[in-house]
Structures are given as C-alpha cells and as structure tokens.
Amino acid sequence: MLIAITRELEKNLIQKIADRYGVHYETLNFTIPPKIEMGELALPVAFDLARKVKRPPAVIAGELASDAGAMPGIWKVDVAGGYLNFHLDRGAFTLELAQSIERQQFGRISEPDQAGKIIVEHTNINPNKAAHIGHLRNATLGDSFVRCLRFLGHQVEVQNYLDNTGVQVADVVVGLERMENKTVDDLAGVKGKFDYYCWDVYARVADFYQKSEENRKLRSLTLQAIEKGDNSTAEVAEHVAMRIAKAHLKTMARINVQYDLLPRESEILHLRFWEKAYQLLKERRSIYFVEEGKNRGCWVMNTAEQAGSAVPREEAEDDEKIIVRSDGTVTYVGKDIAYQLWKFGLLGLDFNYALFETGNDHPLWITAREKDPESTQPPAFGHADRVYNVIDSRQAYLQNIVVQGLKALGFEKEAANSVHFSYEMVALTPACCEELGFPLSEQDRKRPFVEVSGRKGLGVKADDLLDALVQKVLTEIRARHELPEEESEKIARIVAVGALRYFLLRFARNTIIAFDFKEALNLDGETGLYVQYAVVRAKNIFRKLLESGEDCPKASDSYPDLGEFLTGNDEIWEIVYLAARLPEIVRQIAQSLELGQLCKYAFSLAQKFNLFYHRHHILSETDKRRKQNLLLVADLVSRQLEEALYLLGCEVPPKM
C-alpha cells in the first residue's frame, strides 16, 4: 500500500523531472523526514539536480512541489531546505490500512517481487550431540527469514541437512563403541536425554585420540565402516544420528521452528549424487588431477581469479582446493556441490522420500534410500530458482567454492542465485564460562569472548537455556497472577520463547553475540516480552469492551471525522504510519537479510503503542466518535504487532 503509493509517486516524479529538466533517473531514493509534522516521505533529489542543471536546490524543489501537488494519495507537498516533503491523506490512508489488515494483507501489495521457488537451508546441526546456542541463532535466523519470504508471497521450501555419515558422528561412535563399550542394544536402553549423553561422550573423545596412535586410527576405520554400511558400527551411527536428529527437531519445535525436508548425506552417497556431479565436473574440466607436489593424487578445483598454465606449479598449489582426496574419497565441499546442484534441479537425479513422524501437524519429509511404494506422493522437492544457505561466516570460504563450482560448470545464473546467508557465531563471555564451571587460561580470561567448542564440551545447551528462561518467567508469572499451574506454564513457554528468539534476532548478522546469562535472561527493556506485553494490553481493551456489551469497530464502519482527528494528533498519526510500514520493513529484510530490523521495528511500534495506551484512556472516553477513532488505531497497531511477532516466531500469550 505504502509501497504502491511510493512507486506511483516515483514514476510520476521521474516523468516530471525528465519533462522539466531533461534529466533521467531510473529510481528515486525516498527517505523519511525526521519529524512526522514534516510529512511521511522526503526526497532529496533537488540537491542532485542542482548540480546537474546548475540552479539552487530550493528553487528546484519548489518547482517540483508544484508539479507534484495533485498526485493520488498525496495531501500536500512542501519544501524544506532542498527537501521535497510529501504529506499523505491521513484519514483515507488509515482506513485503507485498516481494511487491508482486515483482509490479512497487513498493508502489503499482493504479488511477490520476483516469482520462483526459494529453498532455505538452515539448522544443519551435526547429529552427534545436543544443540547449543549457536545452533539456535542459525535456526531462528533461518526460520524468521522463511516467515518473511512467505509473508511477501514467495514459495519457500525449508531444508535441514543431516550430515549423518560425517566425521563428527564417527567421533561419537568411536566414543560409544570403544570408550563406553556400547552396542546398539545398549544404546537403545539409554534413558533420558540422549543428545546430552552424547555431548559428554563427544567431549571426551579428543582425550581418547590423544592417548595413542591406535586410538586415532579408529576414527577413519569407523568412518569407512559407516560409509560402507551393513555392519554393527554403521548401525550404531544410524541409531545415534537419527535419535539425535529427533532430539534436535524437538528442541527446535520448542522455539517454533519447522522444516519441510531433511536431506541426508547418506542418500547423497548411496544414490550416487556425488558420482554424477564428479562426472560433470570432470567433463567440464572444472576440476583436474594433480600429478605432483603436495596435492599429488588429488582432484582439485582452482580457486584463483584467473587460473592458467602461465602460473607456476608452486603458486597454483596455493589456490587449489581438494575436492577428491588421494585415497579416492570425496570432501565435504564436493558433496555440497552435488547437493547444491540438486537444489537447482541441475543434477538429473532425485532422492526417494518418506514421511517423517514428528507429532505435529506440519508434514515433514526425509530422504530415503529406497522408494516406499506405500508412501503418499511427496511434493516436488528441489528445482529452486534461488537458494539461501544459512551458515555461519567462518564457512564463507567453502560457500564460495561451492558457488565457484557452479560457475565452473557453466551455471552462472544459479551461481548468482546461491546466497550464503552468513552470520557470526555465538561465543561465550569469559564470565559465562566460569559460571559453567569451565576453567580458563589467563590468556582466555582477557579475551572479549571464548568460542563455543563441541569438542571440549564447552557451550550452553539449547534446552538448558530454554528451561532456565521458562523457570524465570514462571516465577514472575506466579508473583503476578494466581493461575492454575498448567496455564502458568503455557504462558511461561510463550514468553520464554519470545524472549529467546527476540534476543537472538535483534543483533545484526555480523555481530558476534558474546553470550551472557544475565543478558539473555533479561526480561526488561528491549525484549520480545515488551512487544508481547503491548499486544496483551491492546487485547485487554477489546476484551473489556466486548464484556461491557459494546462492539469492536470494523474497518468498514464509517469514521466521519477520522481525517480531522489524525490531522490534529501527530503522535497518533505517527503510530498509524509506522504500523503501515510493516511490509516495507519485511521487504527490506528480503534484501538485507537483517532480521534485527524487524525486531527494532516491532519494538519501536510497541513503544509508541505503550505511550499511546498511557496517554489515551480509551474505555473511559466519553466522546463516542473519538473513542471509535482511538479503538480503530489500537486495533490496527495491535494486529500489525501480532503479525510482526509471528514473523519473529513469537506468539502472544492470553495474559502476562
């Protein structure tokens, strides 16, 4: 809606500028004036034109203002300095917004900006230990991004890749089989949180490897046994990977994260995805065999900007990334290239699929080795036009190689549409490490943060953090309300998840989150809870209104003096205008991938609403028309806030 008005305005002005000055712009950059009294949209184009036509900006702005006066949706235009400031028709705009919200459109225009299917891959936790806070950041970023894309009308498929045959799983299997002497049957009998159990085992494997060369050899022997299949070690690996994957899904379900498909590495191997990709890479000469030097016997990809025979061997070596090892096994990057090709439908192969039981109503599929004749028809997976891989920034180098692989194969368009959704890690503050009972070296204690390490068992487990949050919220609820325990717990869960997701999403992607319990468990100030509370307050107004037998206003009702009311109330109009900007914010996020912008938006809208709530006591308002206007505003703000919360993956509790 707002976007439509802006586009219309842009189109008209570009034309007017061309007619009057003979200067042609492709786009115009609208900004927002510092104060709402100055208007809703500002355009500094006169500064730029001033240079081009050699006349003062204020004069140019004045001329454009008179041209732009009679445009649809624009009430008036004025000039300040060299800025062109546009004022919207407040009453008409507000009613249109209210109607759009009532249609569940939230003020957006209906068509997506670009058609085509989008795949978002996120979470991707190695299924060998419990999920930690770093994984939560990945999953919340990925999940909220998916929600935003779907809000904009895109078709999105969410994939959570399971590296069920990798080194990390092998390490835990070594620990279980060789250190703990466990068989599959023993493991099946392990009660309690299996992912926690493996967390501890995994943390001890490093020491086990340190002890002897023989122990270290077990790693590759185990890995080979897993890849080969049909043996007891492979069975243990299968048990571990799937059981832990289920634990991860359960953890993620707690924070409202769901997936459409679980592609497994084992299928990429068994269904020979890699062999197909290997063949393609060799045919197109994207990789080559090295006869001598340190990479002797390997198939490598040259990652230099301009590779050529002119470069001496020793230098070329530094730019080579090994894709196939000298023992003939493929590296992770190789498998990832195959997987990425499949995502775009370029591999000419497909997985088999089976439904995966999750206990919730969202259907989840998993790749399977064999076709299941009994299974219902799976949806058409893959064949994306655009792919986002949510992976932390330390893997930027590898993501680049995958994209280079696509380019080398001639898939330029797909390479350009492969996006590394990069974000920085969650680390621990030194204080947090000590709280967890981890001794730190003198050097580490001086550092701003300490990296989470699964190998050392150093990290805050996702479920533990959530439990701590739920407990904290629960004590707050008990102090405020007398409710049945079950209801308190339900509210506590919603509030805790809101707080957690908001906390993880509010930072910019390339900000390292130095995790600290005090900060993460904080429930004051800029938190998800604050936004939830604003909605709860708004809903209380409408609940009371209904209880007293009055009707809630509808967008289709008549509001005879709404325009006048808003013209006389800049503060209230400012709230409405901010509420209308939700789709614009979401559209920005589709570009910037910065979910923090949505947090900031929701928070500032909630802040303005709380002030509004404080200043205008609606239910006791005696002027009927004024009351109706206030109710309309409260309603539309509350609904936009609820939608923003939904996009952040947060729910609204019935009370708090």
Added chain:
RNA sequence: GCGCCCGUAGCUCAGUUGGAUAGAGCGUUUGACUACGAAUCAAAAGGUCGCAAGUUCGAGUCUUGCCGGGCGCACCA
C-alpha cells in the same frame, strides 16, 4: 603472508542505496498506580562515531593510510 569482518554513550547494541539536530536498551538519578494490569510511562545526565587525510552541496556510512581486535586460508566439516 594473503583474504574477509569489526572499533559509535559506563556496558550491550542500532543507524537503509551517503541526507535534515547520531539513536535504543541496560545501568545511574528523579518522578507517576483509587485507571484498559506499572513486565508500564515521563524526565535528566551521558558522544573528538578508534586516529589522520581525501571525495562533495552533505560522511558514523564511500576511498586511502595508520592503530587496536576477531575470523578464515586442511587430503575436518
């Protein structure tokens, strides 16, 4: 050594493709519940945007150099 990222209030962080007076939260100080529930609101104090040049109508934002910190650059993923 090469590549990428970050230095903004006491602390934790925002700051759209360069735009109008650099913003939030926490913490500190002070005030507001007989109200749609105060998990709230109001007010105050707090800044050489790491340093120095440059680009231009305009720089926290772009360029270069320097200082300080982080992350990559495996026949691991």
